[in-house]
Amino acid sequence: MLRHTTMDTPTGPFTLVVAxxxxxxxxxxxxxxxxLVTLVHPSLREPLEPADDVGPAQAAVRAYLAGDLxxxxxxxxxxxxxxxxMGHAWRVMREIKPGDPVTYTKYAELSGRPAAIRAAAAxxxxxxxxxxxxxxxxxxxxxxxxxxxxxxPVKSWLLEHESAA
Numbered sequence: 113m114l115r116h117t118t119m120d121t122p123t124g125p126f127t128l129v130v131a132x133x134x135x136x137x138x139x140x141x142x143x144x145x146x147x148l149v150t151l152v153h154p155s156l157r158e159p160l161e162p163a164d165d166v167g168p169a170q171a172a173v174r175a176y177l178a179g180d181l182x183x184x185x186x187x188x189x190x191x192x193x194x195x196x197x198m199g200h201a202w203r204v205m206r207e208i209k210p211g212d213p214v215t216y217t218k219y220a221e222l223s224g225r226p227a228a229i230r231a232a233a234a235x236x237x238x239x240x241x242x243x244x245x246x247x248x249x250x251x252x253x254x255x256x257x258x259x260x261x262x263x264x265p266v267k268s269w270l271l272e273h274e275s276a277a
Contacts, residue, residue: 115163116145117170121177122273123266126243128173130166131158135190139169140242141262151240153192173243181210181274189241197225201235202245210274213249216258229253237261243270 114137118127121141127148129138137156138148149157168187175183185206193199201223208214214222220232236247242262248270252258260267 114149114158114160115166116148116160117163117166118143118145119170119173121173123269126173128166128169129160130169131156131190133188133190134167134169135188136169136241136244137190138240139244140240141266148240151238153240155192156190169244176243177273184244184246187244189244191240191245193238197223197228197231198235198238200224201232202239202241205235205239205245205247205250208246208249210246210249213251213271215251215253215255217253219250233258249274 113132114129116127116129118125124141125143126141127139127143127145128136129145129148129152130136138152140148142148145160149160172183172187191199191202204223216229216232220226220229223232225231236250239245239247248260248267257264257267
């Protein structure tokens with residue numbers, strides 16, 4: 113069973129979809145749970161039920177928003193993909209520290225494939241666990257924001273929040 117909850121944040125609603133194990137399978141700045149679940153690999157989809165509290169992940173998001181920028185590091189996530197690179201790239205993405213964003217070029221290098229800039233960008237685009245797997249910390253090569261599934265104002269706020277601490 114997957115449980116979901118939506119929290120209020122300074123940038124609007126944020127929804128977590130969490131497995132019974134406590135691992136986050138989807139997260140995003142939305143209230144549209146069915147749409148959010150479409151980002152989850154089919155093998156990780158289960159029946160959904162709403163919950164007021166989905167456990168430690170929810171507490172970690174609250175702590176992050178309150179200024180503990182490393183609170184999300186302890187949150188377990190479950191994402192799957194067909195290729196090896198994407199899964200590896202998501203693990204590498206979690207190592208990008210708050211306040212120290214990288215470009216897609218640097219992210220590709222960190223992921224072990226310096227020429228795979230488009231693949232690095234695809235890892236950001238296909239990330240189902242926004243905020244916890246911090247795709248917002250990856251910028252265009254010229255340093256501009258680039259895209260973000262949940263909107264550039266949200267990405268901008270997250271980066272400002274992380275740089276202010």
